[in-house]
Amino acid sequence: MRREDNEVLCRVGPDTPMGKVFRSYWNPIADAKQLSAPDGDPVRVRFCGEDFVAFRDSSGTLGLLDEYCAHRGASLALARNEENGLRCIYHGWKYDVTGQLQDAPNHPDPEFCTGFKAASYPVREAGGLIWGYFGPADKEPAFPHFAFFEPPVSNLYVARVDLNCNYSQLLEGGLDSSHVGILHADMANPGWASGIFERNTDANNPGGLAVADDAPALSIETTNFGFHYAAIRKGENGGQSIRIVPFIMPSARIIPAEVRTATLFEVPRDDENTSTYLVAFGEFTDDRPRQLKQSGLDDPRLYSEEDFKWRGTWENRFGQDRSTMNESWSGLKGLEPEDAAVALSMGPIFDRTAEHLVPADAAVVHMRHILLEAAKAVAAGEDAPPLPDLTKVRAVADTEIPAGADWRNLAPDNIGIADKAAE
Template sequence: MGDAFRRYWIPICQTSDIPTPDSPPFPLEILGQKLVVWRNADGQLGVLDQFCPHRRSSLAIGRCEGDGIRCLYHGWKFAPDGTVLETPNVNDPDFKNRFKAEAFPVREAGGLVWSYLGPKLLQPEFPHFPWFDADDDHRNNAYALNHCNYVQALEALVDSSHLNILHADGLVASGQLENLNFSAAAEMTFDAAPTIEVDDTDFGFHYAALRRGENVSGKGEVHVRVTAFSLPCFIANPNEDLFMCVVPINDEQCIHFHVWWHAEREMGKDPLKSNMLKHVGLDPEALANYNMTYETFNDDDRPSLRNRYKQDRSRIQAGSFSGFHSFTQEDSAVNISPGAIKDRSKEILAPVDMAVSRLYRSLISAAQAVENDQEPQGVHADQTKIIGRNGTVPEDEDWRQLVPTHTITRRYRSVKLGRGTPEQVH
């Protein structure tokens, strides 16, 4: 799967992690690979192997000096593309021309820093997601770190039936919030037994939750919520203003990036920005309390079985369903509590997990394609076309008209969900 991930451009951190040339070099691990992200004096980003090619001192403690980053140990200096600019402890002026530091292509878009960690010859064109066009004022970026395999975090995003159970309290609160788009989820409550339909697409798959109702003239209509999964790790939420990506740090840790955006609403400005993050538990304080920031991620008191993942049982007694802070902490607890890599041989999937099983299949087929020297699905997908949607269609018409840009490659039979199992909305 690591080889499959290396065929796509993926987000590695946020622009806010390394905003200016003065910012300290930002060390991180992606796909089990230790990297450093830094800027030269022109603001150009570099993504390098975190360890100096001389004797492996970390460049995270290096000096950003004009056109390059200088290793503290013996002063070797590197450009963003890995060119060796200086080797002050070597007399031979040609020595530095014989090798380069390991450098990776990098781009900045949508408030995120992206890199391509795969074979140079197979590097695809840089994708363009719809939210790349939103300026900073109209976009809200946040991420949370989790101590679990990335699939465990990803599958919760195509899990139709947990929302008004695990997130029962937050969902009720969402309906009461004004001027936050979370209210788009409120309509789901009128029919707790939707029909689910899943199609494979050229980028992965999408699935729809369909609820029957009546329009104002009394005619039958279907309320539709479509979620899209784009390989290898992207989710377009049906609320239409939220995109998510779950990127592996390594096999047992992952980064969950969130991007909200809106053409008119200034989601990137306070108070809306802070209010949105606070509501879902992605504000700095809540993230730090649950050790979901880089500063706190590996602290001894992080969520574990020993401390019940920081669940507050007294809150349950006081009426909370989960005893956790908010959506983010609830999801994290259920995702990490099975263990960093859960024993999937003991999972019993139900019809309601149809999209979860499509996710597994989709990821496995990408890994198999790469193993067979083929291109995995979606490498060249037009990401501008990948959308989540909520809307209505007349009862006798196909909901797929709401996502006309999705190219469907295979359809699956519908599944009617049991009561109390509405679709994923956050």
């Protein structure tokens, strides 16, 4: 990859092309549990290098404002949340959810407030997440609609993890089918140490694979939401084992397991920090503690739901216990510790001029291509591609179809379109 392209891909500040791409869409900005109560604690939100504060007022309405008070900059995350507004503790300026100034105790003219409005941003709650939009008001897109917004959604499971690296490193892991059978070997193939493929029979587990084939062929199709791809492995019965993963602009993917799907978002906090939001639903039987265990979010050395912070660093070797590596492939326990360790071990922003790509990386390359095309478009003053209704966009867990059959028939509502740039 060219150095210039890597810069465009990774930099997300206010005046960067990729920053503008992310600001063209609604993005998750908090776990809804963080803002559950009226007049509760305001929540700091960092998005693409800028700081905001989200709060729920006395009537339950959500507000999203600049973090720093428009008077002289004290953080409104420290503010009193009272009687339908945030009141800065420094000089008492009080803002409602629209940013309208309600009161300014250190100004003698009561009329001063009427003409003063601080910046505010569109904010909504859906699917267990709080969503924000930070782009130009006249370009606000329709609010997206994901399958996990649809009631009745059974067993909604939401998790947030804050990691110290660029969003693209985490996103690439999610679009890389060939690592599933290797990095996640303990789950994909519990018999890996004996060299005999053993199927993981836990239907809840997205790390389980149906067949032993670590070099899947990838088939990619550009769609009206981004793209989807099939990892095609040798089937057990002479056919092809298909696993389909959609990528949805600007940073979402849907990961399949037999009885549930997980939609993941990699939301840049800034160039070197990312919040991963995971929303899973389906007919799965795991309760929350077991879900956390499967994700590997049950180890207090590495993670706490108190502050969502991932604590795996070189200081603690990302949680790797090398004494277990005869039985455990990675020496790590669970999907997130494995995915986090490899992404973080690349450093905050990986220099992609140094990599050596192989055919199994085709989906990663296509993701970069789609994002860089969008960045080029917004840099030229055009709009980033709008999202269609996403309700029926689906991932497909390992399914065997006859050799030569078209995998796209397994996900007929993922609508393919011609990719002009790729042609």
